[in-house]
Amino acid sequence: GDSVTQTEGQVALSEEDFLTIHCNYSASGYPTLFWYVQYPGEGPQLLFRASRDKEKGSSRGFEATYDKGTTSFHLRKASVQESDSAVYYCALSDPGSSSFSKLVFGQGTSLSVVP
Amino acid sequence: EAAVTQSPRSKVAVTGGKVTLSCHQTNNHDYMYWYRQDTGHGLRLIHYSYVADSTEKGDIPDGYKASRPSQENFSLILELASLSQTAVYFCASRELREGNTGQLYFGEGSKLTVL
Numbered sequence: 186g187d188s189v190t191q192t193e194g195q196v197a198l199s200e201e202d203f204l205t206i207h208c209n210y211s212a213s214g215y216p217t218l219f220w221y222v223q224y225p226g227e228g229p230q231l232l233f234r235a236s237r238d239k240e241k242g243s244s245r246g247f248e249a250t251y252d253k254g255t256t257s258f259h260l261r262k263a264s265v266q267e268s269d270s271a272v273y274y275c276a277l278s279d280p281g282s283s284s285f286s287k288l289v290f291g292q293g294t295s296l297s298v299v300p
Numbered sequence: 301e302a303a304v305t306q307s308p309r310s311k312v313a314v315t316g317g318k319v320t321l322s323c324h325q326t327n328n329h330d331y332m333y334w335y336r337q338d339t340g341h342g343l344r345l346i347h348y349s350y351v352a353d354s355t356e357k358g359d360i361p362d363g364y365k366a367s368r369p370s371q372e373n374f375s376l377i378l379e380l381a382s383l384s385q386t387a388v389y390f391c392a393s394r395e396l397r398e399g400n401t402g403q404l405y406f407g408e409g410s411k412l413t414v415l
Contacts, residue, residue: 191342194340216400217400217401219403221404226408227408227409228304228390228392228406228407228408228409229343229390229404229406230406231403231404234401234403236401274342274343276343278400278401278402279400280399280400286331286348286350286356287333287345287348287358288345288404289345290335290342290343290344291342292340292341292342293342293343
């Protein structure tokens, strides 16, 4: 079945550091890929998505590029701020499988940024 | 603005007791979902529904039932609560017309503690 793997469970950075959260996926079809962010006490919310190979999604200084060759959608930000502290989820929705109607999420990465 | 509201926001239940978590959406969306959030597991799908009076099993349905009496309302029912069901539960909705590119709109979560 479809799956999403996030390598980092927890990331601790200082303000202005560069951020990378790795996301790799396995899908039978050509999925849409998502990044969600969850702030403390809130539900997850969409950060951005991408549906085509080489498409770049971006929002609030975060970006990721859909790479079908390496089945990856890594999240990056050049300079993190304390307000970026949150849990980040990579997810996919695959039109070629039963997961078309649902999103499959990775394990989540907890980002902590200190001043 | 999309709106998904969950109740209760927090609940303490006894082992073997019955628990009902409720979700109401004003988005006029077709799809509704119940996810469970656990540290290290991310978000896992319990049940979902794409039309009133019909529900589908997700990836971890055992021990849970779901009910969709109307387009706006979707409930998760734990007939015999167990310690292992202590978690945060999220309801979400999604627009059918967007297909697999559609995003999920989440509620704020219901924290369930089973003692």
